[in-house]
Amino acid sequence: PRERVIGMAGVLDTARFRTFIAQEVGASVRDVQAYVLGGHGDTMVPLSRMCTVAGVPISQLISAERIEQIVQRTRDGGAEIVKLLGTGSAYFAPSASILQMVDSIIFDKKMIMPCAVYLQGEYGIRDLFVGVPVKLGAKGLEQIIEVELSENERVLLQKSADAVKELVKVMGI
Numbered sequence: 001p002r003e004r005v006i007g008m009a010g011v012l013d014t015a016r017f018r019t020f021i022a023q024e025v026g027a028s029v030r031d032v033q034a035y036v037l038g039g040h041g042d043t044m045v046p047l048s049r050m051c052t053v054a055g056v057p058i059s060q061l062i063s064a065e066r067i068e069q070i071v072q073r074t075r076d077g078g079a080e081i082v083k084l085l086g087t088g089s090a091y092f093a094p095s096a097s098i099l100q101m102v103d104s105i106i107f108d109k110k111m112i113m114p115c116a117v118y119l120q121g122e123y124g125i126r127d128l129f130v131g132v133p134v135k136l137g138a139k140g141l142e143q144i145i146e147v148e149l150s151e152n153e154r155v156l157l158q159k160s161a162d163a164v165k166e167l168v169k170v171m172g173i
Helices: 009-025 064-075 077-085 092-106 151-171
Strands: 111-120 126-137 140-144
Touching: 009 064, 009 077, 009 092, 009 111, 009 126, 064 077, 092 111, 092 126, 111 140, 126 151
Parallel strands: none
Antiparallel strands: 111 126, 126 140
């Protein structure tokens, strides 16, 4: 069932985005609220418009140019980690992301976080796993949260979904 098949890339990408924002403004990552939607890679969609630090929109704290640089660094985050490690792949952040998801499910915390789930028309996307905000609880996926996207964000999310769809096709799945 779709409630039990959940991917963690959105949690991982969001953690990186939040960390980069916290570093930029000199705040605790706990004070940063943000979401990254879409696929895992260069088509991910960090929702900087909805990002806040202790309730203050980041557009009031960081220039638009710098926000775009942080968005790009988030997209390149996995490659940056691999380069720093010198070999292999990132492993700490993915395992921490999975732990956060499992914690919400096992202890029925009903936390809202962006996860890759099977969409059946939500966000205008059908029959594809794409990262979107969801509520995770004892049943697994308990609710898909449809946030209002700007026209540009909708276009970017659709491009990301199209890239995921193409990857699935190339893999022959």
